[in-house]
Structures are given as structure tokens and as C-alpha cells.
Ligand SMILES: Nc1ncnc2c1ncn2[C@@H]1O[C@H](COP(=O)(O)OP(=O)(O)OP(=O)(O)O)[C@@H](O)[C@H]1O
């Protein structure tokens with residue numbers, strides 16, 4: 001059967017490929033490749049034909065290069081901090097028992113799903129002149145007058161780390177969960193002390209996760225503008241902010257295109273380097289054992305690495321043996337107190353600002369700490385304002401639309417990639433995942449240009465299309481993972497038991513895939529619900545989505561109304577995660 | 591080569607409310623080969639993990655050569671473990687896996703290489719040294735796990751179903767290999783298996799576990815011929831269990847009477863104490879149950895032949911006793927043409943040597 005297929009592809013098969021993969025390919029060509037291509041063209045083209053004027057201007061002064069360097073610096077430091085502090089958290093989550101894992105994961109997920117805007121805004125309030133930190137330092141007598149904690153490198157870094165730490169933790173966790181817990185134990189019986197067992201066994205196995213987290217965080221960070229715009233000063237301007245300025249202030253498409261090319265170039269270099277070193281396949285974070293690592297890393301490098309890890313192991317063990325011995329009577333599987341304290345402190349730091357927003361939103365005293373009195377005034381203001389309610393409705397509508405559309409065209413594509421023998425699967429996958437790699441801002445500006453030409457600016461439909469482009473890779477990835485784990489023998493069993501194809505689909509396939517489809521719908525919904533970059537240009541005024549409205553308000557003034565909106569969003573997300581988790585558990589218990 | 595004795599005192603382990611191991615005591619002599627046998631979930635792996643220091647007991651003590659190691663970490667115990675699912679390090683070659691314990695013990699590189707190759711020869715896989723674990727078959731991985739354990743000659747070796755994934759032939763080979771390693775290293779070995787035949791052939795003693803507790807501990811003969819409970823009789827090999835009542839107990843055995851039978855008969859004890867009047871079970875192994883064509887009214891126990899099955903060297907006869915309520919019985923004979931009777935439906939009379947009838951306390955099983 002297989003050989004017959006290889007010799008001549010039946011026409012019907014090609015048609016089924018087109019039917020399953022066509023819509024997604026069309027979407028990406030029309031709303032990713034074409035707009036981005038347009039933008040890049042604009043950068044080398046003006047009324048009189050080919051020109052490099054934009055690039056000359058870009059490198060004429062050191063201004064833009066400096067911004068690029070600052071962007072790289074912020075992104076690198078953010079990545080480093082996220083990976084280094086996220087590692088122990090992910091490790092802890094992967095080793096603790098079921099109950100505590102659920103608790104820890106809830107806080108990571110809550111932070112992950114809370115809008116970047118809400119979290120950045122919370123830090124503005126927290127670090128402000130009358131914020132909690134200043135008040136605390138004053139009352140402790142450490143400082144005598146409020147320090148200015150905002151609009152510097154430190155505040156940007158705090159905001160960036162807060163924004164991206166959950167992503168780093170979740171990425172590393174996906175790899176750590178697949179590491180066989182018997183391996184460190186086996187190392188212990190073979191004579192390795194805990195430090196050695198960690199550095200020589202656990203750590204190398206967790207490296208693909210570290211690498212995947214590193215690149216995910218870096219690529220997201222390099223395209224960030226919310227945090228530097230809200231928490232940074234002039235010296236923390238990042239490159240995407242320049243693109244926004246070019247579009248919003250001067251409508252200079254050509255120059256925006258040139259900056260985009262620069263940004264894209266940097267991102268591609270990073271990916272190429274990553275691929276050379278580790279292979280892009282590790283990015284999906286599935287491989288427990290690095291498939292081709294030993295052959296890729298040349299012998300001497302591997303040797304040096306081994307010596308280094310042995311050294312780290314020896315040092316750790318020496319330090320552990322110096323510590324007062326608490327080992328007696330301790331369960332060898334229990335994580336240490338230091339690790340737990342660290343992880344909880346980090347989780348507290350990333351969750352606390354948003355939580356402190358809650359009492360402030362009910363206070364009469366504005367955003368000054370401590371909150372005074374109790375009022376529902378700010379909530380009433382929000383509800384009475386058509387701008388906010390319109391924005392909420394629009395966001396919900398666009399979110400649901402995006403979720404449905406992304407599922408509708410993403411799921412068949414996932415089936416195609418997992419189940420069929422379509423040629424060039426790797427290339428297809430790379431193409432489908434490209435919306436994650438290309439900085440969001442470039443897609444947004446390109447889409448704005450194309451939409452402006454065909455009159456889709458400001459329309460919900462245009463927004464749904466744009467959001468689907470950025471959400472669909474997650475849907476495809478989730479569904480592919482689900483389908484890979486799905487045992488096709490179940491389908492065969494069903495049909496051998498007399499179920500016709502449709503009945504099999506309805507009674508066996510979908511009920512089992514249901515959880516995966518639900519979670520990819522939610523993921524797409526949440527992506528859209530929190531999306532600002534595309535909405536930044538494509539909407540405005542009464543057309544604004546919630547994030548866009550939030551952004552317009554927060555860049556205008558920092559008011560308690562925003563605290564009320566933040567609180568609503570935060571609690572909405574908390575409930576959503578809680579219910580989703582409950583549903584998932586009930587499904588698992590069945 | 592050193593070997594150590596192991597003593598376990600009232601060791602117990604709970605997971606939440608679930609008792610994975612009830613307080614258990616066990617003595618293993620230097621150089622002994624002890625097998626843990628028992629149904630799935632009976633606590634075998636749990637007991638091994640506690641001994642190895644991979645899990646922490648709730649109560650009790652573990653002594654190696656009379657030194658208390660209950661609280662010492664796994665890496666200090668010098669107890670080797672062959673894991674149920676191999677636990678080979680996926681990022682290291684076979685060679686590096688096997689050399690790992692030597693490196694941890696700071697053995698020189700040259701010496702480590704020599705001993706690694708030696709261990710690979712022992713498990714007959716010298717050609718896979720440079721491969722990664724995922725490039726090996728399940729059985730080969732298992733043998734590498736064995737090699738990694740014996741390479742540093744631990745004083746006590748724990749093996750959790752080390753031959754589970756092997757086919758019959760390789761399994762037989764590896765059993766011999768393990769026995770040879772045991773003789774040569776004179777290590778103390780605690781071995782887990784599901785396979786009762788394997789347990790019988792390899793062990794000095796068998797420890798039969800059930801529901802987190804030791805059901806019976808003794809030599810293979812002990813367990814087979816003098817089971818303490820119906821669970822043991824049932825678990826090890828085939829058995830016929832007949833209800834009876836104790837009449838009298840004397841030095842040599844018991845006077846009993848079978849249920850629904852008038853004639854008295856004799857049985858031997860199994861080490862438990864019995865009281866007159868107590869209801870018991872009598873166990874007769876199939877090979878000890880004699881079946882002869884019955885005369886019309888021979889008296890005694892009779893039954894009808896319901897099935898005859900020839901399985902290789904043994905022929906099994908299945909008999910439905912005439913006495914109502916008595917379960918179906920099985921007798922086994924070496925396969926030969928002619929005798930014994932094997933016409934289905936035929937009336938047969940059943941008997942056994944009193945020395946082959948073992949008394950077991952009723953309800954002894956769980
Ligand atoms: N970490 C754990 N948490 C909760 N229960 C556990 C845990 N580990 C083991 N158990 C339970 O303890 C009991 C004994 O498990 P154990 O692994 O010792 O069985 P086993 O005799 O080795 O079985 P098998 O022959 O199937 O390997 C089982 O019922 C198991 O479900």
C-alpha cells in the first residue's frame with residue numbers, strides 16, 4: 001500500500017491536501033508574506049524606483065544603531081535573568097507532588113495570562129513616587145525623600161523580566177517534565193552526590209529546555225515596546241518604538257520598512273546561530289535526549305563541557321557538605337528549603353504588583369499607597385463609559401472570532417502535518433511557525449499598510465484576520481502534539497467494531513481530541529484578547545479593542561480607572577485559568 | 591570482593607493513607623541470593639527503594655553489616671541498583687554510562703576503560719560501547735543496566751525485574767549469567783521478579799510479598815511444599831485445595847477428615863500450629879494426586895474426568911469430584927502413552943500419599 005502511494009500520488013489525495021492545508025497557506029500568504037514583503041519593498045523603493053536612501057539615513061547617525069544596541073542589551077539581560085531565575089522555579093514545579101504543583105503552576109499561569117499592559121501598569125504604580133516601595137523605604141527610614149525608581153534601566157528590566165519570566169518557566173518546564181526522575185536517583189546509587197548528579201545528569205538533559213526558553217524570551221523581548229514605553233526613559237527606547245513613531249507621527253513607510261529589515265535581520269541571525277549550535281528541532285521542547293547533539297558539538301567542546309560540569313558538580317558538593325547537615329531524616333526526594341523559598345519569592349515578585357492593584361482600585365485616594373476608604377466610583381466610571389464597554393465587547397468578539405477561525409484552519413493543517421505523507425513537512429512547519437519568529441511589529445505595520453489600501457483598517461474582520469495569523473501557530477503546535485499522542489489504533493478499533501468514519505470521528509476521535517481543541521481555542525482567544533501590536537494601528541476610537549483602549553488611556557494619564565480595569569482583567573483571567581484547570585482535571589479523572 | 595549482610599527492622603512506608611509497605615523485618619545473609627516475589631503492586635519496588643535510599647521510610651531501620659544506614663544518602667550506601675525501567679542516561683554513550691560509577695569513585699581513566707570493557711563482555715555486548723541507549727533494543731538496554739551495576743562491584747545488588755524485557759532464550763542465558771556473577775562476586779543480591787520459575791531456580795531464599803507485607807519467607811522448597819497460607823499455595827505453582835477438619839494433632843502430623851467424607855486420613859503440618867476441631871485446607875500438588883480407573887464402588891474420593899491436556903512433557907487431568915461443592919481438581923503426569931486413564935467422562939478414584947498432603951490454615955490468604 002505504501003509503495004503504491006509513493007509511486008503515483010492519486011489526484012484525490014492532492015485535493016485533500018489542498019483542502020486541509022490550503023486555507024492556512026492562503027491566510028499566511030495574504031496576511032503575512034504579502035504585507036511583510038510590501039513593507040520590505042517600501043524600504044528600497046520610492047516614487048522614482050530603487051533607492052537605498054532609507055538605509056543611508058538609518059546608518060547616517062549613530063542614533064538608530066544606538067537604539068539597536070540598547071534593544072539588544074535589554075533583551076540579552078532580560079533573557080539571562082529570566083532563564084537563570086526561571087530555571088529553579090521550573091525545576092521545583094517538576095519535582096514537587098501533585099497538589100503543590102497545581103498551586104505553583106496556577107501562579108505561573110496567572111502571571112503568564114495576565115496582560116503585559118496590566119503588569120506593566122502595576123509596576124508604574126508600585127514604583128511611583130507614592131507607590132508601595134517608596135512608602136515602605138520611607139517608613140523604614142532607609143530614604144528620607146521619595147526616590148525616583150521609574151523610567152530607568154532597572155525599572156525596564158523589572159518589567160521585562162516580569163513579562164517574560166512565566167514564558168521562560170513554562171518552556172523549560174515542558175522539557176523538565178519529560179526527564180525520567182529515576183535518572184538522578186540512578187546516579188545517586190552509582191555514587192554521585194547530589195551536586196554531581198544534578199550537574200552531570202539532570203542539567204545536560206534539561207539544556208534543550210534552557211535553550212528553547214532562551215530563544216523564545218529573546219525573540220519576544222527584542223520586539224517589545226509596551227514595557228520600555230511605560231517603564232523606561234528616553235535612554236531605554238527600543239527599536240520597535242522607533243517603528244511606531246515613524247508610522248504614527250510621520251507615516252514614513254519607507255523608513256519604518258528599513259528599521260523593520262534591520263530588526264528582522266538581527267532576529268534571523270539569532271535563529272541561525274541557534275540552529276547551528278543546537279538545532280531548531282529542540283525549540284519545540286519535546287526532545288528529552290538531544291538527538292544529534294554529540295555529533296554536532298565537536299569532540300573538544302564536548303570534552304570541555306564535561307570537565308566544566310564535573311567541576312561544577314564537585315564545587316556544589318563541597319558547598320553542600322559545608323552546610324550544616326540537615327540531611328538526616330530528610331526525604332531524598334524533597335526539594336530543599338532554599339529552593340522553595342527562592343521560587344516562592346520570585347512568584348511573589350511577579351504576582352504581587354497586580355494583586356496590590358486590587359485594594360487601590362477600591363480606594364478614594366487615587367493610586368497612592370496605602371489605599372484610603374472604600375469606593376466603587378472607579379468601577380462605575382468604567383461601566384458608564386461607552387468607550388470601555390465598547391472596547392470590551394469588541395475584544396470579546398474579535399477574540400472569539402480569532403479562536404474559531406484559528407481552530408478551523410489550524411486543526412486540519414495539524415492533521416495534515418501529523419497524519420499525511422505530504423512532502424517537505426519540515427519546510428511547511430517552519431512556514432506555519434514563522435508568525436512567531438517574525439517580530440510582531442513588522443507584521444503589524446505590514447498589515448496596516450495592506451489594510452489601508454483595501455479599506456480593512458478599523459474593521460473587526462481585518463483584526464480577526466491579523467490575530468489569526470499570530471495565533472494559528474499555537475493552535476497548530478498544540479493540535480500536533482495532541483495528535484502525536486493520539487493512538488490511531490483507537491480509530492481502527494472503532495471501525496473494526498462497526499463504526500462508520502463519521503461515527504468514529506464523533507464518538508472516538510473528537511471526544512479524545514476535545515481537550516486539545518478546547519485549549520488551543522482558549523490559547524488563540526487569549527492571544528487575541530491581549531493583542532496590542534496589530535490593534536495599535538488597525539483600531540482606534542470607538543473601534544478600539546480593550547488593550548488598545550488601555551494603552552491610549554495609560555499613555556495619556558495614570559488613573560485609578562485603569563486600576564479598576566486591571567483588576568477586572570486580572571480576576572477574569574484568574575477565573576478562566578481556574579475553570580480550565582478544573583475542566584482539565586475532571587477530563588483526566590474520567 | 592566484599593559482600594555485606596543486610597538487616598531490616600520494622601521498616602514501613604506510606605503514601606498518604608495508602609500503606610505501600612507495612613512494618614517489615616528481614617535478614618539477608620552475606621552473599622545470599624534472595625528473591626522478592628509477589629503480585630503487581632505488592633510493594634517489591636517500594637522495599638527496594640527504601641533499601642537503596644531512594645525513598646525515605648516512615649519508620650524502621652536498615653542495617654548494612656550492622657551499621658545503621660537508614661538515614662544515609664543513596665550515594666554513600668554502596669548498594670547497586672538495576673532499575674525496573676533501566677534508567678540509563680540518555681545523553682551518554684553506553685561506555686560513559688558504565689564508566690559513570692567508576693568516575694564517581696575517582697578510578698583512573700585507563701582502569702575505568704578496562705573495567706568497562708570487561709563488564710560489557712560479561713553481558714556479551716562489547717560491540718555497542720559507542721552507541722547511545724536509544725540505539726539499543728530493550729533487552730540490550732537491560733543488559734547495559736546490569737553491566738553498569740556490576741562494574742563497580744557493590745557489596746549489595748538490588749535488581750528490579752532485570753530480565754523482564756528479554757525473550758525466553760536470552761532470559762535463560764542471562765539467568766545463568768547472573769548466577770555466575772553472583773558466584774564470582776559473592777555479592778549479596780536481592781532480586782525482584784514476577785516469574786515464579788525464575789524465582790525457584792535462582793534463589794537461596796524467596797520472600798513472597800502480598801499487599802505490602804511479607805507473606806512467607808523461606809527456601810524455594812519451603813514455599814512450594816510447605817506453604818503457610820492459601821495465598822502462597824496458590825501463587826507458587828498449581829495446587830489442589832480441599833476443605834477438611836482437624837481431628838487430632840501429634841508429633842508427625844495431623845489426623846484429619848475431609849469435608850463430606852467419613853473416612854479419616856492424615857496430613858503433614860506446614861509449621862503453623864493447629865487445634866483439634868479447626869477447619870483447614872489440605873493442599874495436594876498435581877503431581878502428587880494419583881488417578882486410577884475406579885471400580886464400581888471403591889469408596890473414598892471419586893470423580894469424573896472432564897478434560898485431558900497434554901502440555902509438552904506433562905499431561906494434566908482435570909477431574910470434577912463426585913462430592914458436591916468440591917472444586918475441580920488437577921493431576922499431572924509425565925506424558926507417556928497408555929497410562930493413566932484418559933477417557934473423558936470416565937469415573938476415576940483419587941488418592942495421595944499422606945506425606946504429600948499439607949495442612950494450611952483456612953482463610954490464610956488475603
Ligand atoms: N509515589 C507513590 N505514590 C503513591 N503510591 C505509590 C507510589 N509508589 C508506589 N505506590 C503504590 O505502592 C504500591 C506498591 O508499589 P510498588 O511499586 O512497590 O509495587 P511492585 O510490587 O513493585 O509492583 P510491580 O510488580 O508492578 O512493579 C502500589 O500500590 C503503588 O500504587
Ligand SMILES: [Mg+2]
Nearest residue numbers: 634635674750
Ligand atoms: Mg515494581
